[in-house]
Amino acid sequence: MCRAIKTLYNFKPPATDQEIRASSVQFVRKLSGFTRPSKANEAAFNRAVEQVSRAAHELLDSLITTAPPRDRAVEAAKARARGADRISAPDSR
Secondary structure, eight states: OOTTSOOOSSEESOOOHHHHHHHHHHHHHHHHOOSSOOHHHHHHHHHHHHHHHHHHHHHHHHOOOOSOOEEHHHHHHHHHHHHHHHHHSOOOO
């Protein structure tokens, strides 16, 4: 999975519209290969972002869990630790 796309489900407080949109933009960037689309592709790119964002909202609103909500600070600390492990790990190539 793209590292820039973060899990948004089951957090207290819930994911914001801005977080969902940012993940949608990253997803469309990954699919299209564009960091920023040309003027000719801008409308299609923006339409795809809006559609992915709507689908993400629909998904997050319909999921059900019995697990307690995750804490954003704890999850951020775990992500930083994983990042530090990746940086300090010897190159396996």
